[in-house]
Amino acid sequence: MFVSLEGPDGVGKTTQAALLAERLRAMGLEVVQCREPGGTELGERVRAVLLDPQVTMGDRAEALLFAAARAEITQEVIAPAVERGAWVVCDRFIDSSLVYQGIARGIGIEPILDVSLFATGGVLPARTLVLHGVDRRDDEPDRMEAAGADFHARVAAGFIELAALEPERIRLVDARGAQDEVAGRIWDALEGLHP
Numbered sequence: 438m439f440v441s442l443e444g445p446d447g448v449g450k451t452t453q454a455a456l457l458a459e460r461l462r463a464m465g466l467e468v469v470q471c472r473e474p475g476g477t478e479l480g481e482r483v484r485a486v487l488l489d490p491q492v493t494m495g496d497r498a499e500a501l502l503f504a505a506a507r508a509e510i511t512q513e514v515i516a517p518a519v520e521r522g523a524w525v526v527c528d529r530f531i532d533s534s535l536v537y538q539g540i541a542r543g544i545g546i547e548p549i550l551d552v553s554l555f556a557t558g559g560v561l562p563a564r565t566l567v568l569h570g571v572d573r574r575d576d577e578p579d580r581m582e583a584a585g586a587d588f589h590a591r592v593a594a595g596f597i598e599l600a601a602l603e604p605e606r607i608r609l610v611d612a613r614g615a616q617d618e619v620a621g622r623i624w625d626a627l628e629g630l631h632p
């Protein structure tokens with residue numbers, strides 16, 4: 438079973454991915470945790486380039502670098518794990534590209550979806566939880582995060598817009614409140630998938 442956690446920077450994705458993985462493991466299930474971009478040798482190197490504030494790049498180059506990292510992690514990590522019946526909990530996946538590059542950078546959802554599905558060979562999460570409603574950013578911004586308040590607002594709105602386009606796969610989860618409250622909402626939003 439492949440699920441992804443999505444949402445703007447600092448909304449609690451990484452925290453909730455860890456709590457979800459822990460809960461599934463406590464049930465005796467094999468869980469593979471991954472994050473995007475990254476998770477492979479190539480992916481981690483691409484991640485370093487993408488997040489480096491010293492590196493400038495055009496929107497299309499950025500979109501293709503994300504796609505390259507995604508192609509690699511899908512082929513090397515995600516597809517084999519799903520194949521053997523493990524759970525895969527991914528911190529960001531295709532929907533981050535649809536929102537950041539497609540909507541917020543203005544390339545358009547369609548071309549980014551085409552490139553992304555080419556990258557994954559058609560693989561999509563069975564369910565995607567979009568966290569929304571809080572901003573807990575506190576650390577130094579990386580290149581993506583340094584894009585400014587306007588960009589961040591477009592990203593937050595973009596995730597809501599995207600969720601409405603694919604209501605069966607993508608579920609909005611209120612990220613306000615204590616970690617275990619949010620974890621409970623995520624568990625409920627995975628209804629029908631977990632034991």
Ligand SMILES: Nc1ncnc2c1ncn2[C@@H]1O[C@H](COP(=O)(O)OP(=O)(O)OP(=O)(O)O)[C@@H](O)[C@H]1O
Pocket residue numbers: 445446447448449450451452453573574612613614615616617619
């Ligand atoms: N429910 C919560 N209540 C209070 N603090 C939280 C909660 N969830 C996460 N945090 C804290 O908020 C900060 C941001 O959370 P986290 O790193 O999980 O977000 P993220 O969405 O992964 O961010 P990024 O996009 O930067 O990777 C962290 O310091 C985390 O410990």
Ligand SMILES: [Mg+2]
Pocket residue numbers: 450451452528
């Ligand atoms: Mg994170």
